[in-house]
Amino acid sequence: MCQNHTNGSANCAAPATSPTFYEDRYDPRKVSLHPEFRVLQPGDAALDDPKANLTCAYTPQHEVLMVNKPVPTARPGEAIVHVKATGICGSDVHFWKHGHIGPMVVTDINGAGHESAGEVIAIGQGVTNVAVGDRVAIEAGVPCGEADCYYCRIGRYNACPRVVFFSTPPYHGTLTRYHAHPAAWLHKLPDNVSFEEGSVCEPLAVALAGIDRAGLKLGDEVLICGAGPIGLVSLLAARACGAAPIVITDLFQSRLDFAKTLVPNVRTVKIEKCWTPEQTAEKVKAAAATPGCAGVNEGGLRLALECTGVESSIRTAIHSMRFGGKVFVIGVGGDEQSYPFGLVGAREIDLQYQYRYAEQYPKAIRLVSEGLINLKPLVTHRFPLNKAVQAFQVAADPTQGAIKVQIQD
Numbered sequence: 210m211c212q213n214h215t216n217g218s219a220n221c222a223a224p225a226t227s228p229t230f231y232e233d234r235y236d237p238r239k240v241s242l243h244p245e246f247r248v249l250q251p252g253d254a255a256l257d258d259p260k261a262n263l264t265c266a267y268t269p270q271h272e273v274l275m276v277n278k279p280v281p282t283a284r285p286g287e288a289i290v291h292v293k294a295t296g297i298c299g300s301d302v303h304f305w306k307h308g309h310i311g312p313m314v315v316t317d318i319n320g321a322g323h324e325s326a327g328e329v330i331a332i333g334q335g336v337t338n339v340a341v342g343d344r345v346a347i348e349a350g351v352p353c354g355e356a357d358c359y360y361c362r363i364g365r366y367n368a369c370p371r372v373v374f375f376s377t378p379p380y381h382g383t384l385t386r387y388h389a390h391p392a393a394w395l396h397k398l399p400d401n402v403s404f405e406e407g408s409v410c411e412p413l414a415v416a417l418a419g420i421d422r423a424g425l426k427l428g429d430e431v432l433i434c435g436a437g438p439i440g441l442v443s444l445l446a447a448r449a450c451g452a453a454p455i456v457i458t459d460l461f462q463s464r465l466d467f468a469k470t471l472v473p474n475v476r477t478v479k480i481e482k483c484w485t486p487e488q489t490a491e492k493v494k495a496a497a498a499t500p501g502c503a504g505v506n507e508g509g510l511r512l513a514l515e516c517t518g519v520e521s522s523i524r525t526a527i528h529s530m531r532f533g534g535k536v537f538v539i540g541v542g543g544d545e546q547s548y549p550f551g552l553v554g555a556r557e558i559d560l561q562y563q564y565r566y567a568e569q570y571p572k573a574i575r576l577v578s579e580g581l582i583n584l585k586p587l588v589t590h591r592f593p594l595n596k597a598v599q600a601f602q603v604a605a606d607p608t609q610g611a612i613k614v615q616i617q618d
């Protein structure tokens with residue numbers, strides 16, 4: 210057994226890097242050794258203690274459970290945030306159910322959650338950008354910001370090899386009552402943006418990063434594949450950007466119906482599993498066509514924002530594009546996939562991908578505050594912190610019809 214573990218983990222993987230400026234605060238091996246770190250059984254009094262630092266975590270044994278963590282104090286440069294709203298992301302569910310995403314492996318009890326907003330309750334020495342009482346969104350990916358880091362230097366900090374992404378093993382997440390965060394990575398919320406919306410700014414940041422790099426322009430005909438939370442925030446953002454028309458696909462009519470409540474004139478295609486990508490693409494093009502209008506009628510749409518990561522859906526997106534179109538993949542899928550190479554080449558279709566985001570939070574908050582994007586309808590289920598395990602069960606059960614499940618405190 211690894212010497213660093215007390216809970217029986219056999220194969221401890223040390224963090225790929227140990228950024229000294231994070232000290233032991235963000236190393237779960239150290240946190241789990243803390244005497245106050247304790248797994249809570251149902252009925253434990255701490256679950257009803259409003260001051261306990263309750264945290265929801267996943268384990269290598271594919272459990273999701275509550276733990277009690279020590280309440281952090283603010284070190285220089287940090288702020289302590291009382292987390293008020295956290296959304297459950299598909300990746301949280303994936304870490305719980307499958308224990309890894311690519312090379313990121315759950316090797317110990319690992320706190321969940323990276324879509325959070327809350328109130329600053331303490332600040333450490335030298336913090337000037339936020340004050341006690343400020344309402345903030347928490348940017349969960351904290352890059353090193355060091356001068357020797359090429360990706361931090363050029364502003365593409367989502368590629369920082371020393372990034373601490375809270376909730377991605379080995380770092381605990383923000384689905385906790387009190388979270389210590391480098392203050393520079395907190396974004397103040399204007400009075401008209403709620404904690405709930407501040408939390409949904411995280412998936413919105415993913416969509417905005419994609420739209421930014423995809424180069425979506427006013428009047429582009431856009432296909433959005435998948436009407437899950439990422440597809441739906443992409444839909445809202447694409448509409449705010451002036452995409453017209455927009456077609457959205459899904460396997461479930463209920464999700465397409467939800468998309469229509471957000472953007473009533475979005476065109477929908479409910480995919481039947483027996484359709485080939487070529488057949489689905491014909492339906493997409495038919496849905497997008499505007500009689501007598503050049504564009505789709507010349508062979509397909511201009512841009513696809515692919516929000517499933519499923520191979521057949523990416524293939525559909527490729528077949529739906531006209532010459533010079535672009536398939537922009539936000540979805541995360543199988544490690545190996547195959548695409549119609551000849552078609553992509555013959556039609557000069559660009560393929561592009563997105564990994565998290567950089568510098569999108571300020572934009573996301575402005576778009577919400579200015580009323581260009583309304584995130585409120587996306588939150589369909591709310592649970593108190595001590596019921597976070599039930600929240601996970603609802604988020605993972607498609608029959609519950611949830612779009613975004615939040616834990617609020």
Ligand SMILES: NC(=O)c1ccc[n+]([C@@H]2O[C@H](COP(=O)([O-])OP(=O)(O)OC[C@H]3O[C@@H](n4cnc5c(N)ncnc54)[C@H](O)[C@@H]3O)[C@@H](O)[C@H]2O)c1
Pocket residue numbers: 298299300415434435436437438439440458459460461464480516517518519521522538539540541542563564565566
């Ligand atoms: N690139 C990034 O940085 C990043 C960040 C966050 C999430 N993601 C990824 O984005 C994707 C979407 O996230 P989500 O939270 O919306 O997930 P989700 O699973 O809730 O939604 C996916 C939707 O796609 C639909 N779908 C599945 N197969 C389909 C197909 N063949 N054609 C059309 N629709 C299909 C599903 O029915 C579902 O409604 C996931 O793969 C997730 O891992 C990527």
Ligand SMILES: OC[C@H](O)C(O)[C@@H](O)CO
Pocket residue numbers: 298300310313374377411412415565
């Ligand atoms: O929203 C951000 C994504 O969920 C993360 O990148 C995820 O993959 C965990 O690392």
Ligand SMILES: [Zn+2]
Pocket residue numbers: 298299300323
């Ligand atoms: Zn996420």
Ligand SMILES: [Zn+2]
Pocket residue numbers: 352353354355358359360361369370371372
């Ligand atoms: Zn860096």
